[in-house]
Amino acid sequence: MKPRTLRALGPVILIVAAVVAVVISLAYGGGAAPLDLGDPGPVARWGLPIAKLFVNLSLAGALGALVLALFAFKPSDRAYDVLLDLASFSAALLTVSAGTAAFFNFILVFNPQVSLGPDFGQQLGRYLTDNPLGTAWLLTTIGAAVLTMLTFAWRSWLATLFAAGLAFVTAMPMVTQGHAGDLANHNLAVSSLGMHVIGAAVWIGGLIAVVMVRPHVTRITTTLQRYSSLALFAFVVVAASGVVRAFTGLGDWQYLFSPYGVLVIVKVLTLIALGVLGAVYRTKLIAKTDNPKSAAPFWGLVALELAIMGIASGVAAALARTPSPVALLSTGATRTPAERLTNASLPPELTAERWFTQWNIDILWLAVAAFGIVLYLIGVYRLRRRGDHWPIYRTILWVIGMLLLVWVTCGPINAYQAYLFSVHMMGHMLLTMAIPLCLVFGSAVTLLLRAVDKRHDGTRGVREWVLWAIHSPFSKFVTHPIVAAAIFVGSLWLFYYSDLFRWSLYDHLGHIWMVAHFLISGYIFVLTLVGIDPIPFRFPYAGRLITLIAVAAMHAFFGMAIMMNEGLMAAEWYGSMGRTWGDTPMQDQYVGGGIAWSIGEIPTLITGIVIAIQWSRSDERQQRNRDRHADRTGDAELAEYNAKLAQIAQRDAQRGE
Template sequence: MLGPAALLAVALAALIGGLLVGGGADPLAIQDPGPVVRWGLPVAKLLVNLGAAGMIGALVLAVWALSPKHPEFDAALDVAAASAAVMTVASAATGLITFLDVTGEPLAFDDLFGRKLGQFISTIELGQAWLITTLVAAAVTVLCFAVRNHTALVFVAVLAVASLVPMAQQGHAAGTAGHDAAIAALGLHLVFAAVWLGGLVTIVLLQRTLGRDRLVLVMARYSTVALVCFIVVAISGYASAALRIGDWPDLATPYGALVIAKVAALVALGLFGAAQRRWLIGRMSRSATSATRPFWTLVVMELAFMGIAAGVAAALGRTAPPVAERLPTVPTPAELLTGEPLPPWPEWWRYFTEWRPDLIWLLACGFGIFFYVAGVVRLRRRGDRWPIYRTVLWVAGLVLLAFITNGGVNAYESYLFSAHMLGHMALTMAVPVLLVPGAPVTLAARAVHPRKDGSRGGREWILIAVHSRFAQVIANPIVAAVLFAGSLWVFYYSPLFRWTMLDHIGHEWMIAHFLITGYLFVQSLIGIDPVPYRLPYPFRLLLLLGTMAFHAFFGLAIMMGTGLLLADWYGAMGWGADALVDQQLGGGIAWSIGEIPTVALAITVAFQWARSDEKESRRRDRHADRTGDAELAEYNARLAALADRDNA
C-alpha cells in the first residue's frame, strides 16, 4: 500500500501548493463562499479524478491484460468497484460544494436549501453534469460487483469512460473560441491519464495476487498501454495549454507556472516509463530477486510524480487562465452560432490551406498508420509477404481521413452546407474505398501474437468483434446497403442533424457513423477481410447499382429542394452566402461526386470477378492434371453409353 499512499499524499501536497501559487483558493472580493468551500472543492475534484483513474484503469487492465482463469481478474474488478464507490461519493460531494460555490448559499438542512439544491442539479447545466457523473459512477460500482463476464466488461469499461464526458465539457474554454478543441483535448487527457495512473495503481495493489511470473507478464502488457497513454496525454496536454495560455510570456503567470510544473512531472514520468520498459521488466524476467527492489522503488517514484501531476491538474482547474474566456466584443451571427472566429472566405484553394484540428481523429489516424505499418514489418521480419498496395491504400485512406477531419472541410462545414456534404461524401465513400482493401483484420490476425493464458489482447478482441452476432447482422450485404443509403434520409431529415451541429459529441458521432456505414458497404462489395456471407459477383454489381441509384436520388432531392434543412443554423449564418443556393450545391455534390467511387467500386468488383473465374479455371486444370481428366473421361463414357442405348 506504500505506492497508493504516496500517490495520495503527494497529490494533496501538490494541490495545496498549486492553489497557493495560482490563487485558486484565495478569498473572493464579493460573495466569498468561505474557506471550507474554497479548499474543499478542489480536494473533492482531486478525489473524483483519482477515483475515476482507479475505476477505469482497473477495468482496462482486466479487459486487456488479466486472465479470468487467475484470481487477479476478480481482484482487479474489486479495485474497480472500490474506486468507483470513491468516485461516487466524491462526485456527490463535488456537486454539493459546487452549488455552495456558485450560489453563495450557506450549508443548511432545511426544505428551502433542499429545493434550491434540487433545482440546481435538475435544471442548471453544471449541476446536471455532476448529477450524471455521480449516477454513472454509482452504476459502475454495482456493475463491477455484478458482472464477471469478460466480454460484458467491455461495456462496463465504456460506461466508466462515459462518466468523464460531463467533466470534459466543463473545461476552461467552454465559453470561448476553441470550445470544441478544448472538449476533445480535455476528454482525451482525462481518459488516457486515468488508464495510465489507474492501471499502475491496480498492478501495485495486485502484486501479491499476481506473483512474480504473472507480474512480469502483466507489466509488459501494461507498459505498451502506458506508452500510448503517455503520447496522448502529452499531446492533449499541449493542446489544452495552447488554448488557455496563448503566448510564451503567459508562462510567467501563475497559471503558466503550474503548467510548467505539470510538464516537468510528465517528462519525469516518460523517463520512468522508458526505464521500466527497456530495463527493469527484462531484468525481472531473468532474475527472481535482483530487480525486485529497484522495480518497486521505481514504481513508487512513478506514482509520486503521477500524484504531482494529478494535484497540479486539480489546482489548474481552479486557477484563472491568461486567455480570456469570451467572444469578440461585436460577434457576427456566424460566430454567435458556432462560437468560433470566422475563417477566410472559402475560395476553392482554401480547402487545402485552412486547418481546424480535431485531436481525436488526428491521433486515431496516426496510431492507425503506426500499428498497421508495425504489423507489416513484423510479418516481413518472419518471412511472410504482405502486398505493398494494401499498405499504400491503408495509409492513403487514413491520410485522407485526417485531412477531411482536420483540414479545410472541417474548417468550413459549420458555416456551409456544401462543405458539410463534401465531408460526408468523402467519409462515407472515398475513405472506405481506400481503407477496405488494406484488410486490417487479416493483418491483425496474422501479425498480432495470440494469447495463451486466457487473457484477451488485440488479436482476440478483433476476432471476437468480427465473429460476433452483431457483426454478422450489420456485415450482411443487404443490411450494410440499407444502413449506407437509408441513414442519409434518417440523418438529414431528423433531429440528428441539428444535434451534430450543436454538440461536439454529436459531431464526433456523425464522423464515426458515416465512416462505419461506408466501410461496411464497401467491405460487402470488395472486402478481403472475413465476413459471414458474400453475395455472388453479379449480385454485388446489382446491389452497388441499386444502392447508388438511391444515393443519387437523395442528392437530386436536396439539389431540387426549396426549403432549408436547418434554417435556424445555415440560414441564420449571415455570412454573405445564400444558404439555399449553397444547400442545392451540396445536393449536387452528393449526386455527382458519389459517382466517382461508384465507378471505382464497379471496376474493382468486375476485376475481382474476373480473377475469381481465372482462379477457378486454374483450380480445375490442376485437379484434372492430378486425376488424369477422370471427370471428363467419366462424362464422355456416360455420353457414349447413352448413345449406345439410343442406337440399340
C-alpha cells in the first residue's frame, strides 16, 4: 500500500474496525442489553459505548500527535504543522464525543423525559455539576475544548508541551469512569486504567500521526525509529496495566470464559499480535522504509496494525459497559464502616510480621520504580560499554531509593495508611526525606546527560528536553534554595491543614497527587543541598547548613503541633473506621506527630553530615588546586606578594626617617 493511499485510508481502517468490534462485543457481552428498571431505550444504551469509543480514539489522535511532534520534529518542519492540525481536529472531535457521552450517561443514569423544556435542562445541569460522573465528563469536555483552541492558535514548542500536558490532564477524569469507579479494588483499577488509557493513546495516536506525516517527510526512517521507541514504552505500559485491569475485572480464573472473560481474551490476542508486528518493524522493516520500493510491505503491515488497533479499541469500549463478574462489595447496612470509606475490607492488625508481608500494590508506582531501575541500569551499561566510569555506590543508592518507593507505595504502608494516621505519616517522612536522599545521590540527570546521545538535526529528544527544563525560568525559580525550602515546608502545613488531605483520602487521584508532590518537592529540596545534578544556583556550604537547620526546626515544630492537637485530623475518616485493634485514633495521631518530629530528623542528620563532608572536600580540593598552581608557577604569586610587602615596609621605613 502506498503511503499517500494509507494516509487517506488509515483513519478509516481504524474507525471502521473499531465500530464493528464495539457493536459485536456489545451484542456478545450484553453491554447494551435492556435495563431491568428504567430502561432509556436502545439509542442511549448503544450510543454511550460508541461515543466513548470516539472519545478514546480522538484522545489518542490528539495526544499521539502532540507527543510525536515534541520528540520527532521541530516547529519549522512542515510535518510539525501537520501534527498540530491533526491534534486540533482530534481535540475538536474529543469535545463533541465527550459531550455526547455525557448526555447519554445522563440519560442512562436518570432516564428523564427528554424535552427542550427548562426542567430537563435543570436536571442535566445538576448532573454535570453535582454528580461526580457528570462532573468528570464536563471537565473532559471543557479540557478538550481548550485543547482545540490551543493547538489551533499556538504552534511553538512551549505551547505544544503545554498542550500535551493539558491532553494528559483532560484524560484523568475518564479514569474514574467505567468499572474503575465501582470495583472493590477501586484504587488498583483507577491506576491501571489511567496507565492503560495514556499508553494506548500514545501508541495508537502516534501511529496515526506517522501515517499522516509520511508524505511530508523526506527520510521517514528517523521518524519511525523515534516513534518505535515511544511505541515500545507504550506497549509495556499497556500490557502491564492490561493484566491488572483483567485481574480487577475477572477476580477469579473461573470467570475466564464468561462473556467478559472472552472479551478480555480477545484483547490479549490483539495485544500479542501488535507486539509481534512491533518486533517485526524494529528488527526487519524500519531500516528499509526510505526506499519506496522496499517500503511497501511495511506500510501494508501498518494498515493491518491499524485494523488490529481498531479491534482492540472497540473491545475495550465494550468492556467498559459489559457486566463484570468480579464480586463487588456488599451494599447497604451489611457494609462495614471501613468498606464504606475505602471500598476495601479492614486489614488485620498491624504486627511486626505484617510490616514485611502485607502488600497493597499500586501498579502506577510499581511501574515508575521498575522503569526507573531499568532505564538507569541501561544508562550505566552504555557508559561502561564505551569505557566511561560511573560510581557503583550511586547505582546502589538509586536502586535502594526505587525499592523503598515500592515498599512505601505498594507495601504495608500503602496497606495501612488509610486506616492509621501514624502509618500515613511514616510513609510521608520516607517520601519527602529518605527516598529523595537516595535518588539525589543516584544523580540520574547527570547519568542521562552522559549516556544519551545529542541530536544534531534541531529536534529535541529526552536529553534536549531535560536540558531545556534545567535552564527554564520555572526551573530557576523552583530550584532556588529558598523557594525549594519554602515549598518543602509550606506544602507540609498547607496539605494537612486544608481539604487537600481529605482529597488524598477520599479520591485515589488525590492520593497519587500527594505521593508525586511530596516526592518531587523533597527531591528538589535535597538536590539544592547535596546533589551534583546541574541546577541554576546553589548556596555556599554554610548557607546550605543554615537552610537545612531552619527547615529541620520547622519540621520538628510541625510534628509537635500534631502531637499537641486536641482534635482529630480528618475525624470523619480516621475516627469512623470501626477498628477494634491498635491505638485509638487520637493516640495514633499522637504517634504520627512523634514520627514527624523524631524519625523525620534522621534523614536531616544524614544530609547535614553529607554537607559537612562535601564542604571539607571542597576546601581540600581548593587547597590542592592552589598547591598545584604554586608548583607550576614556582610560587610566583607568593613571591609577588612578599615583594609587595617588602615594598610597603621599605616605604614605611623611608617615611620614618
